[in-house]
Amino acid sequence: MAVPPVPPAEFRVLLALVDGPKHGHGIRVDVRERTGGRVDMGPGTLYGAIKRLVHRGWLAEIAPPPGQEGDGRRRFYELTPRGREAARAEVRRLGELLEIAKAKKLRPAGEA
C-alpha cells in the first residue's frame, strides 16, 4: 500500500530533528537556516505540527540535554524510531516522484 504523504510543515520538523534533539525555537531556526530564510514557520504552524507528530508517536518530548537545562521553559523533542521510519518513507516517496520527473526531463524552475 502506498504510504500517505506527510504534510510539508510536519516533514520539515522531522527533518530538523534528524541530526539530534532540539527545542521548538531551535527547530524554527534550523528550518529557516536550511532554506536560506525562505521558509519561516509561524508559531502556530510550528507547534501545531509538533503537537500532531507527538500525538502520532513520531516525536517524543525529552529532558533537556546536558548543558542546556538552564532555560527551564524550553521543551526538547527528539525523533522516535517510528518517526525516523516515517521520515525515511517520505524521503523515498519524494525520491520516486523526483525520479519520474527526471525521467521525463523536467528541469527544476530557475535552471536554464
Next chain:
Amino acid sequence: MMRLYRWALRLLPREFRAGFGDALLDEASTCLTEAEGAWPRIRAGARLGTDLLKCYVREWGDVLRGGVSNLGGGVSVMSHDTVIRNLRFAVRTLGKSPTFTCAAVLLIALGVGAVTAVFAVIDQVLLQPLPYPEQDRLAFMTNGSHNGPTLRGLDDISAFDAWTATAGSNANVVRGGGEPAQVRSVDVTPAFFSLFGARPVLGRVLVEGDYADRSVTVVTSAAWETLWGADPGLVGSTITVDSQPVTVVGVLTKDFASPERLVGREAQLFRPMNWDNPELESPGTRRHSVVVRIASGVDLSSAQAQVDRLADDLFQRSLLTFTRQTPSWPLVPLRDATTLSARSGLFLLLASVSLLLLVACANVALLFMTRGVTRTREMSVRRALGAGTRTLVGQLIAESLLVGGLGVLLALGLARVALAGFGRWIGDLPRGGAITLDVRVFLFAVLVAAATALVFGLLPALSGVRGNVSAQLRESGRTSTEGPPLRWARRGLVVGEVGISVVLVALAGLLLRSFNEVTAQHPGVEPENVWTIVLNPVGLENVDEYRSRMDRVLAALEAVPGVRAVTYGNEMPFQFVGGSRCCEFRGVVRTEGSEENILQDRRGLPTHYVTASFFETLGVDLRAGSVWGPVDVATEPPPAIVSERLAIEAFGSESAAVGQELTYGGGESFTTARIVGVAGPTLHYGLDETHAEALYVPIETYSSPLDESTTFAIKLSGSPEGALPSRIRGAIWSVEPNLPVPNVQPLSAWINDSLGVRRLSSALSSAFGAVALFLAAGGLYGTLLYATSQRRRELGIRMALGAESRQVQADVLASGLALGAVGVAIGVPSALLLSRFLRSWLWGVSPSDPLAIAGGSLVLLSVAAAASWLPAYRASRTDPLEVLRAE
C-alpha cells in the same frame, strides 16, 4: 501587539493552549523582536495573525473531528463520519429555517465581501513585493526640489551596490505609415535593466557601448504591440524619434512592469542617458529619479548616514545653490515610495468596511441568539436523552461553518463584482491594474468568514446548550424566554450597531458636505464649449521656431468652422491638479522704483505663459486695465496681468496695480514685468485650490525648456458638431503633419476628472453609511419584534386589565428609541474622535461639522423610531383573549 496575541491565543482549543500556549507566546515575541523598524514589525504582526488564524482552523478542526487527524484513511474513519454526519444534520436543520439561513448568509456575504474586496486591493498595492530581484533592498532617493547628488557621486557610496537614474519625457515617434504617435520615452543608466530584472524577448537590452552613440532604443512589449502590431522585424529597424533616426535593438518581455515611481506606468521607450548633459554632473540637477540597491547586510539607516555625509560635503563646498542649509535626501524603500500616495485612502477604506463588517456581524449574532433561545427546549430534550455537550457543540459548529461557507462563496462573488465595478478607479492607484482574487485573498475571505461565523454565530448559539437541563424542561410554555444576561447582550449589540452606524453616516455626511462645497466653487473660467488640445512639439531649434510653428497651428485652428477663439500656453486651467504644477516662482513686487519685498518669502506664485487671446477664450474677465497688445509685448519691460488677489495684496486695489512693475523669478534669475491688467480669480489647479494668486505672462517671453508640452484651448460659438476631435486633428496635421495629437477633450472633462477622488470617496462612504443604516434598522426592528413577542403574555394580561393600546404602543416605541438614543450617545463622540483622521480629505468643512454629526444622529434616531413603530403597532394589537386562551 503581544497583549493582543496573548488574548487571541485564548480562542484556541483549551487542550492545545495548555500544551503549547506559552511556547507560542515565546516564539511570537521572538518573531516581533527580530523585525526591526515600524513597517517590518507590522508585517511580522500580520504574518503572526495569519499563522494564528490557520492554527485556529486546524486545531478546532481536530476538536471537531474528535481527535488529532491521522495520516491515511484507516484509523480515522469514525471521526470522518462524524464530520459528515454533523454537516448533513446542519444542512437539514438550516433547510428547515430558510429565512434565518438566507438572512445570515446574506449578512456574512455583505460584510465579508466588502472587506475582501478592499483587502484584495490592499494586498496587491501595499503588501505584495515588487516584481524585481532583491526588491526589499531597492530604495528610492528623494531629491531636493532644486538639488540632488551628482550621479557619478553615487558610485562613492559604499552602502549601495548598484544605482540607476532615469529621466522621462514625451517623445514623438513617426512610424512608416500611420499617424504620428506621442510616446513616453525614458533615458536610463546602464544598471537600470539588471536592477529591475528587465529581459528582452527579442534582441537585447542596452549595454555600455550604446551610451557613446545614443541612437538606439529598447521598447516595451506593450508599445511593440500597440504601435508596431508586434512586428518581429522591428528589432534592427530604424524609427524616427523626435526627428532623429533611432535603431530599435530590443523588445522587453511582457511581464516586465516599469518601476512606476521612477518612470511612470506608461513608459514605452528606454534610451541611453546622455552623459554629455552637464546637468548630470551638477548637484543642482533635479530632473532625475534615482533608485539604489543597498548592499546586502547594510541597513537603511547606515546607508542614509552615508547619503547625509555626501549632502553635507556638497553643501560645505558650496556646490548646492538653491538651499540655505544642508539638504536631506531621504532613502525610502521603493515599495513604500511607490504606494505612499494611496496608503491613507486605502486604510480609510479598510476602516470603513471593517466597521460595516462589525455591523453585519452584530446582526448575525442577533439572529443566532434568537435561534439559540428558541432551540433551548430542543437542546435540553436532546441532552436529557443523553446527547453529550460535545456532540451538540459539534453540530452547532457545523451549522455556523456551513452558514459561513455559503456566506464566503457569495462574498467572493460580491467582491468580484465590486472590483470590476471600481476597476477604473483601481487602475489609477499605484500598482493598480487588474486585481485578481488569488489564493491569498481567497484564504483571507475564508478566514474572516469562518471567524465571523464562529464568533458571531457559534457563541450566541451556545447559550442554548448551557444551563440546568431539568430546570429548562420544567419551564412551562411552548416558547422559551431568554434570561437577563442574553437580553443585555442583545441590547448591547443593537446599541453597538447604532453607534457604528452613526459614525459611518456622520463620516459620509462630512465627505458629502465637502464635495458639495468644492463643486459649488466657481472655477473662474467659462468651461462651456471650450476644448483643449495637448501637444508636444519637440526637436525645435530655438524659441522663435517654437513660436512661429505654434502660431501656424493657432491660425489653422482659428480657420476651423465654428471656432470663435483660440489660445495656447504652457498649460491650461485644470490640466494639472494637486501636487504637480508648472512654473512657480517667488515674487518680488516693486512699486515706484523702490523695492518693497512684499512677496519675497511667499513661495509659489503660479506663472502662466499664454497668448493674449487666453482671456477671451477661457472667459476670464479683466477687473482693471486691458489685455496686452503686440506693441506692449515688444516694449521693455514686457507686460503681465496679475490676479485680483495679488493686485489687492501688493498694491491695495485692482486699479492701483495697473502700470506698476513686478519682479518674479527663482534662484538667481529674476524678471521684471509691467502690469497692464488685473484678471478675476481662477481656480487653476482644481476647485479645491485655495491659492488664488496668479501671474499671466505673454507666451512671447517664454524662453524655458522647449521640450515641455504646450496646450491649446479653443472656444466654439455653439455646441460642437460630431467628430470635432478629428476635424481638429486634421487642421493641425495640415500644418504640422508629424505632430501627434493624443489628447483632445472638453475643458469640462478636466474639471470633472479633478473631482474624481472626492466624488468616489463621498459616493463610497454614502453607500457604506446607507448600508449600515439599513442593517442597524433591521437589527433594532428584529430585536424589538422579538422582545414584544416574548412579552405577549404580559401585554395581553395588561390589556385585559384595562391598559390602553396607545399606552402599550408608546411603551414599545420608547424602548426602541431608548436603544437608539444610547447608540447615538456612544456614536457621536466616536465620530468626533475618528473624523479628525479625515481632516486631510475635507475641504471647507470642519471635522466636527455640526450639520454632518447632528444630521447623522438625527437620521439614526428617525430610523430607530421608524424601526420601532411596526413592533409597537403589533404589540398594541395584542388580543388579550387569544393570549389567555393560549395559556
